[in-house]
Amino acid sequence: MSFRLKTVIGIALIEIVLLAVLVVSGLGYLRSSNEARLIEQARTSSKLLATMTTDAVVALDLATITELVTQAIDNPGISYARVRHAEGDVLASAGDAMILKRPFVADQTIADAEIDNIYDVSSPIVIGSTVFGTVELGLSTTQLHETLAEAGEWMLGIAAAEILLVAAFGSMLGGFLTRQLSRLQDAAARVAAGDFGYTMELRGQDELADTAHSFNTMSTALLAYRNRAEDVLRETDNRRVQAEDRLYAALQNIPQAVTIINGVDQVIHINRACREMYELDAIPEGMSIPLDRMVFEQVHNVGLMPSVDVSLKSRTVSEEDRIRIQLEQMAGLEEQAQWEFQLFDQRIILNHMCRLPDGGRVIVSTDVSELHRKAEDRRREEFTELGKQRLESLGTLAGGIAHELNTPIQFVDSNLGFIKDAANRLSSYAKELEDELIKNKRQAVIAPLNERYDVDFLREEMPDALEQTEDGLKRITDIVKAIKIYSHPGQSNAQLTNLNEVIRNAVTVTTNQWRYVAELKTEIDDTIAPLVVNSGELGQVLVNLIINAADAIKERRDQGDPQDGLITITACQDENSVYMVVTDNGTGMPEEVRKRIFDPFYTTKEIGKGTGQGLSISRAIICKNHSGNLAVDSKPGEGTRFVIQLPRDATIAASASAG
Structure with missing residues (x-):
């Protein structure tokens, strides 16, 4: 809504309010004055008629009363007139017959006459203090309402004309007042559109002229500020582009x-x-x-x-x-x-x-792959060297123990042979002596001696005891021999080795680990030709796998599984490779454990029971030292299978590197 329109509407509203007050107050005054005059006319007419008919009512001159009543209703505005005797009888009446039939009820105000538009009034006919009758008169209010309606229409017409005149003059005044504002608005629009520095013509000495002057000053200042801002922005953009170029070049290179x-x-x-x-x-x-x-x-x-x-x-x-x-x-x-x-x-x-x-x-x-690779190689070398050192230390210790045991085993074996021979000779001597005594009928001497020394029991049990002792001594000899072969320091280099003999020695060395938890079976192909390998390192790998298999079976039994433990070692070959497979029916491994078992220091055993280096060193021995492969296949609850693959044509390189 424009300022001009607001000005016109504002003036018109003020005029409407003032005219409304004037019209309402004027109509109110006109209504009240006319109503008062009508009431006064009604009362005066009734009193006048009562005075004129007093003598006739006293004399009961009905003809005079009727004449006076008839003359009364001829006056403008009187609808009916009626004279009653003091006893209530109607002496004379004139006017509208329908109105005369209704009961008379005097009205106090014009509002009481709104129903029938007749103002009803009465006056007593009194002489002295004696009431001889009553005059009842009714004046019509229709003319009053028509007069008020005409006055209202006339006043509203005048008010409407005044409003139109005010609107016309207000529009002219608003146009005059807003002409400068319109010019200021157009100038502001041009500046808002970017035409900084635009100035408008100054007219007059009023407040609008001062506003236009301030606008011109602002527009000029904006032009100067824009020029400075463009210069700064241009310089900033140049610096930003240079910085972005340098940053981009640095990031790219x-x-x-x-x-x-x-x-x-x-x-x-x-x-x-x-x-x-x-x-x-x-x-x-x-x-x-x-x-x-x-x-x-x-x-x-x-x-x-x-x-x-x-x-x-x-x-x-x-x-x-x-x-x-x-x-x-x-x-x-x-x-x-x-x-x-x-x-x-x-x-x-x-x-x-x-x-x-x-x-x-x-x-x-x-x-960082290269860093990891070098670090991993260094760790593996350290682990392998550590394993070798431990193995050499263990081999030296085991070899010394085996050497020390070998001497007493030899003389025990020699003495056992002597005792066995002596026992046989003494048994033959006792038998011949007994036969001689029996021949000479000396049984009475033999029976107490046999009973005292339990000769029959000794003769029956002593050969078995000597046989069992000889078998045990042979087993001790085999164990000592296996220890010497497995851990002899002189076998650290690769040499032509019978793999089946390596398997048997590893089984013998680990007997105490598996004999109480599982049965161990070997399925060996005796046709496998000897290979150039490091027998000590290969034996170490087999020992680790057998011990791990025994631990897995023991863990399954500790969990309450009654199934018998079984460890199977298989050796077979094809055209290019020799395979050694260690299988157990232990607990097996979940996927997340199977993927990490060859990581250094990774172990699933309790603290103090495992270092996490056994399988890591074993894989390094097979893969790096012998150019082979160590693979694992395992499922939870079904057991684990380790497969050692040794290529026939790679063992020579292992020998050369080991030497």
């Missing part, structure tokens, strides 16, 4: 992969190293893409292995949960954090992340 992510998890920039690291050349330069699509769908072309933390202890993550877990990890990271993950191509990526003020993130990724 640093060897680390840089990923910049905005607050809604969209990748807004990746540098050249990131494209090369994750093979992301298909993504257009400058294209914003969702984080999960860049880091997971695109990187999945290379493949994500389960996440590992910075201490190199990997966590197994299923294929379907890998993306979800990685997203949750990134969402839960603090302001600054670092983590690692491994790709399917064995590369290990170290990530450093920091959050931006707008909620975004900057991730710097470094390929």
